[in-house]
Amino acid sequence: MHPAFSxxxxxxxxxxxxxxxxxLYTGQVYAVAKVLPGHADTAAFYGLGSLIALLFLGAGLLASFFHLGHPERGWRAIAQWRTSWLSREVxxxxxxxxxxxxxxxxHYTGWNPVFFEIGxxxxxxxxxxxxxxxxxxxFAFALFIATGMIYACIKFLQEWASPLTVINYTLLGSASGFTLATGYAAYQGAPGLLKFYGAWAIILTVASLITRGASLIRNARIKYKSTLQTAIGVRHSNIQQKSQGFMAGSFNTREFFHHKTAAFMKSIKWIFLVLVFPVPVALLALGLSSAALGLLAAAFVVQYLGLIAERWFFFAQANHPQNLYYQTI
Structure with missing residues (x-):
């Protein structure tokens, strides 16, 4: 498929x-349960943290509008919520x-009445x-599921049609969020939360490496259901396509294939494998040992850049069955 940066x-x-x-919420739960020391100024910590989360969410929502041919009709995407995972995400x-x-x-206003106590x-x-x-x-986990299922439910794109798609969206998003939270805790001067977020950022990054690696291995071993033989109804073992049937390009040749070489695809795969996983883990480990804000911030920046490459590869790796016809360009 042709990856859309939007x-x-x-x-x-x-x-x-x-x-x-x-x-943020996990840290609050642990602090309320007195497992972790909370931040002295909860209004500033959770209020500003929520604002930062909103900025990222808003930027993502804004990016989605560039994917619409007619943004003014975007509200209609909710109409098929009974059957469409895209509508549910919207x-x-x-x-x-x-x-x-x-x-x-x-948190920011301090209007936070206590309803009851446990224990x-x-x-x-x-x-x-x-x-x-x-x-x-x-709602956070529902959004992870809805976003992942947009792709996992497309059965004819076999690279996506796997529970690993939803799992990877959840783990990679959580890992990047906890990595950012680690730097945020260092900025706010919360040493207890700093170590907690950092440890979970490393755990989630390692877990996402395992599941993303599993999806790469799975995709490398896929036996495609559609072949040249099944496409044209000829069982001969040696079929070669010499032409795509016309001279100029079309929507099909632009949107359903990435037009990159095998060497480029391989390089992108190794770039994201390095940037998303081992480099952030090393930076987190070094940053946690010295509470260095610069190293922790670098861990997030590097990991996010790697996630852009990972997501590009995710979309480009999907092989649309129509490419059986348009493979010769």
């Missing part, structure tokens, strides 16, 4: 926003953004921000 930025930027919110994303805004607003000794207070955060967490 979709690449939509999925990577929104993934960072989702992962950052999940990191509904869930702004709803998730609204909930992240509400979560940050509750006789721990006295875990369940306040408004905890409830809003729990609901927002459900």
């Amino acid at each position: 979709v690449i930025f939509l999925t990577t930027l929104s993934g960072v926003g989702q992962g950052l919110f999940l990191a 509904i869930i994303l702004p709803a998730f953004m609204g909930l992240v805004f509400l979560y940050g607003l509750v 006789q000794q721990a006295n875990i207070a369940i306040d408004l921000s905890m409830i809003v955060g729990a609901i927002t967490t459900v």
